[in-house]
Amino acid sequence: MTVQLDDVSVHFGRTCALEGLSLTVAAGETVALLGPSGSGKSTALKAVAGFVRPSSGRIRLAGQDVTDLPPAKRGIGVVVQQYALFPHLRVADNVAFGLRAARKPKAEVVRRVAEMLAMVGMTSYAKRFPRELSGGQQQRVAIARALAIQPKVLLLDEPLAALDAQLRADMLGELQKLRREVPEVAIVYVTHDQSEALALADRIAVMRDARLVDIAPAAELYATPPSAFTASFLGGANLLPVESVGEDVKVAGHVLPGVRSTPGKELLCIRPHAIRLGSEGVPVRVIATQWRGSSNQLTCTVDGLPDVSVRIDLPADSDVPALGAQVSMVLPAEACSLVPS
Amino acid sequence: MLVWTRPGKALTWIAFAVVFGVLVLAPFVVVIAAAFAGTWNGVLPSNPTAGHLQEALSGDELASLSVSLQTAFLGGLLAVAFGTWGALAAHGSRFGRVADALHHLPIAVPSVVVGLGLLVAFSRQPILLNGTKWIVVIAHLVLMVAFSYGTVAAALQRVDPSYADVAASLGASPARVLWQVRLPMLRPAIASAAGLSVALSMGEVGATIMVYPASWRTVPVSIFALSDRGQTFTAAAEALVLLTATVLVVFTVDRLRGRAVEQ
Numbered sequence: 001m002t003v004q005l006d007d008v009s010v011h012f013g014r015t016c017a018l019e020g021l022s023l024t025v026a027a028g029e030t031v032a033l034l035g036p037s038g039s040g041k042s043t044a045l046k047a048v049a050g051f052v053r054p055s056s057g058r059i060r061l062a063g064q065d066v067t068d069l070p071p072a073k074r075g076i077g078v079v080v081q082q083y084a085l086f087p088h089l090r091v092a093d094n095v096a097f098g099l100r101a102a103r104k105p106k107a108e109v110v111r112r113v114a115e116m117l118a119m120v121g122m123t124s125y126a127k128r129f130p131r132e133l134s135g136g137q138q139q140r141v142a143i144a145r146a147l148a149i150q151p152k153v154l155l156l157d158e159p160l161a162a163l164d165a166q167l168r169a170d171m172l173g174e175l176q177k178l179r180r181e182v183p184e185v186a187i188v189y190v191t192h193d194q195s196e197a198l199a200l201a202d203r204i205a206v207m208r209d210a211r212l213v214d215i216a217p218a219a220e221l222y223a224t225p226p227s228a229f230t231a232s233f234l235g236g237a238n239l240l241p242v243e244s245v246g247e248d249v250k251v252a253g254h255v256l257p258g259v260r261s262t263p264g265k266e267l268l269c270i271r272p273h274a275i276r277l278g279s280e281g282v283p284v285r286v287i288a289t290q291w292r293g294s295s296n297q298l299t300c301t302v303d304g305l306p307d308v309s310v311r312i313d314l315p316a317d318s319d320v321p322a323l324g325a326q327v328s329m330v331l332p333a334e335a336c337s338l339v340p341s
Numbered sequence: 342m343l344v345w346t347r348p349g350k351a352l353t354w355i356a357f358a359v360v361f362g363v364l365v366l367a368p369f370v371v372v373i374a375a376a377f378a379g380t381w382n383g384v385l386p387s388n389p390t391a392g393h394l395q396e397a398l399s400g401d402e403l404a405s406l407s408v409s410l411q412t413a414f415l416g417g418l419l420a421v422a423f424g425t426w427g428a429l430a431a432h433g434s435r436f437g438r439v440a441d442a443l444h445h446l447p448i449a450v451p452s453v454v455v456g457l458g459l460l461v462a463f464s465r466q467p468i469l470l471n472g473t474k475w476i477v478v479i480a481h482l483v484l485m486v487a488f489s490y491g492t493v494a495a496a497l498q499r500v501d502p503s504y505a506d507v508a509a510s511l512g513a514s515p516a517r518v519l520w521q522v523r524l525p526m527l528r529p530a531i532a533s534a535a536g537l538s539v540a541l542s543m544g545e546v547g548a549t550i551m552v553y554p555a556s557w558r559t560v561p562v563s564i565f566a567l568s569d570r571g572q573t574f575t576a577a578a579e580a581l582v583l584l585t586a587t588v589l590v591v592f593t594v595d596r597l598r599g600r601a602v603e604q
Contacts, residue, residue: 051506071509078510084503088525097521098511149511 002026003048003153003186008057010043017043019210020057027152030179030187032197032218034234035207041190044207045155048188049078061153072101077146077154077185081161083138085130091141092117092126098149116144119181120174136167140174147182154182157190172199194234198222206230224337231269231339238275238310240268240302242338249338251331252304254282258333265338272297273313274335277321281328284310286321296320300329372584375577393578402563402579406586409543409560412474413590416481417538423482424489424538425531429523432497444490447483456480456551474557480548485538492537496530536594543587560586 003025010018018040025031033041046052048059050071059067066074085094095116099109117123120140130138139159146154159175160168176199179187191197197204198218205215206229214221214230225231228239243250244261251268259268273295284300287309298312298321312329314320321327344350375381376397379388396402424444431440447455459480463470470476500523508522509515524531546561553562560583567576 046506049506049510051510071506072512072514074510075512076510078507080503080507082501082503084501084507086504086508086522086526088528097508097513101508101511101513101517145511 002060002062003188004060004063005044005048006058006060008044008047008054008059010040010047010052011055016210017052018047018054021212023205023212023215025153025186025188027186028184029203030189030201031215032189032191032201032204033207034191034194034197034204035213036192036233038209039207040210041192041207042157043210045078045157045188045190048153049076049155050074075149075151075153077149077151079139079142079146079154079156079159081158083130083142083162085138085141085145087130089129090126091122091128091130091133094130094141095145095148097145102149112148116148119147120144120178135163136171139163139171143178147185151185153186153188155188155190158192159189160191160193160196172196175200197234204234206233208233225269225339228267228269228339228341231267231337235271236311237269237271239339240270240308240310241305241341242266242268251282252302256331256333256336259331259336259338262338264340266341267339268331269337269339270331270335272311274332275310275312276330276332277312277314277327278330279328281330283326283328286323286325286327289320289323291316291320300327369584372577372580375574376581378574378577381574393574394581396575397578397582401558402560402575402582405558405560405563405579406582408474408557409583410586410590412477412481412557412559413539413542416478417485417535417542419478419482420485420538420542421489421531421535424486424491424534425493425524425527427486427490428493428497429519431494433502441494444494445487448487452484452545452547453551455483456548459483459548460552471552472554474554476552476554477549477557477559480552481542481545484545484548485542488537488541489534492534493527493530496527500526532594532597535597536591539594540587540591543583543590 003023005021005023008018008021009016021040021044023031023044033044035041043052047054050066050069054067057067058065061074061076086097089097092113095113096109099112104112113126114123117126120143122137122140122144125133125137125141130141133141143159160171163171179200189197189200201218203215204218204221206213206221208229214226216226221230222235225234225237231237232239240251242261244263245255247260249256249259249261249268256268283303285303286298286300288299290297290299293316295313295316296318298314300310300312302308302310310329344353374386376393377389377391378386379390379392381387398406427440427444431437431444434440459476460471462468463476470479504522504526505518508518513521544561545559546565549559549562550565553559558566560579564576564579564583567573567579
């Protein structure tokens with residue numbers, strides 16, 4: 001079972017919410033749609049679910065064109081941001097909703113609801129109303145309800161956004177576990193949080209201004225980002241303008257050993273934790289330091305590059321240079337990649 | 342908080358009590374007193390009697406109460422049905438604003454005009470309703486639809502559309518989404534619209550007085566007629582009956598709403 005979006009655009013009046021998205025999600029694959037708000041990621045999910053109608057393009061599920069099918073006929077599990085548990089129904093009835101809509105025999109409904117609640121660890125809450133549950137519990141019920149109809153595709157729209165930081169980390173672990181429980185389901189996971197995307201997705205589709213910017217396996221996208229936007233949005237990379245001199249690459253007049261110039265790629269991308277301080281490097285001046293518990297983050301200006309500031313993560317146990325100090329940063333060639341500006 | 346000092350607060354409370362007492366409470370008290378007064382020549386009523394109340398609960402006047410209750414329930418409940426239907430249909434439609442304006446027309450127009458309009462429109466074939474109870478019910482229906490529509494439409498604005506979306510994605514047909522998700526979620530608003538419609542209908546005079554046939558006279562019209570004939574004490578007793586009936590009905594409807602919210 002694959003989800004296939006073929007040049008899908010969504011317009012609301014004059015506003016373009018999604019522009020020509022083509023994307024395929026294979027059975028058993030998790031694809032994260034990652035982007036800032038207004039990037040079209042939620043619209044893409046709504047188009048797959050059938051909540052909005054594309055103004056052009058086709059959507060196929062397992063090869064069958066579903067563009068004109070209403071959501072009820074698509075058989076897709078959806079978990080929305082605020083969970084939308086039906087407030088007048090108890091937890092068990094919420095989970096049973098889709099099964100009853102499909103007129104499943106009573107015994108099967110009971111069995112399946114028990115199975116689903118057990119899977120998300122909510123068995124003892126079956127008789128509660130949604131408002132009696134915490135955010136994390138509501139989220140589990142929403143997932144149980146979506147999976148009860150045994151969908152081949154599961155759409156998750158910012159499922160962790162409404163939770164506080166600690167709970168978010170716990171639920172991320174639970175989602176990973178859940179992923180293994182339904183190995184054949186294709187999952188589309190919409191988020192603005194890069195750590196969720198990196199933790200859960202096989203492939204990440206980075207979106208911006210209603211368009212797909214880059215799509216690639218998560219590790220590849222992180223290690224060698226194809227564009228400046230992806231580099232900074234996914235992992236907050238530093239971007240430094242470079243000059244090419246023959247085969248060599250220069251940052252602020254200093255040659256980077258081991259980095260080879262590529263035509264058309266004028267930005268050097270390097271993660272904050274990959275930069276080290278040393279004696280032979282690019283001179284920078286420290287303008288801010290921030291202790292983050294597990295690391296110290298320095299913000300530095302580069303001599304000769306007036307508009308650029310560089311973030312450097314130093315291990316927590318290393319010496320932190322004083323504010324205003326002149327240090328030199330070492331950019332290891334294996335951590336550097338070049339992207340077009 | 343606008344007033345901070347203790348004497349200042351006391352003073353504002355006293356001012357409020359005086360205004361509220363004179364303008365709101367005093368007329369009620371006077372009506373209740375008049376309902377039980379045999380004569381009222383001095384400052385206070387004298388010769389207390391339950392005779393007026395007996396009169397108000399017998400014969401034509403009792404029939405009036407029954408007429409009022411029937412009209413309120415029939416007109417009010419139909420109004421809730423139509424108002425809810427209208428609000429659901431207008432919600433998210435591009436004709437929503439037009440529907441809004443049309444539904445609010447009956448409260449923007451004076452109720453006497455609504456009554457006269459119905460009288461003129463339905464006094465001839467092909468639709469001859471003048472002289473039947475239906476013209477009264479329809480007048481109430483037309484006036485109450487506006488309130489029902491307003492209440493339900495306001496509640497719809499606050500309901501996140503993703504509930505209906507999710508229900509549909511779970512395989513529910515549009516009818517199932519309506520009956521099992523959208524309407525139950527609107528139940529508090531619908532109950533509240535029902536209470537409002539019934540209460541307003543119980544007290545409606547303006548349009549009723551234009552259209553009512555002799556056989557279908559509501560309590561407010563009776564009160565008006567009695568007071569017009571100078572039977573002030575009987576009118577007061579009838580008013581007391583109306584007041585009690587309305588409070589009981591609204592209280593009952595409100596209890597239904599309370600349960601809906603608890604669920």
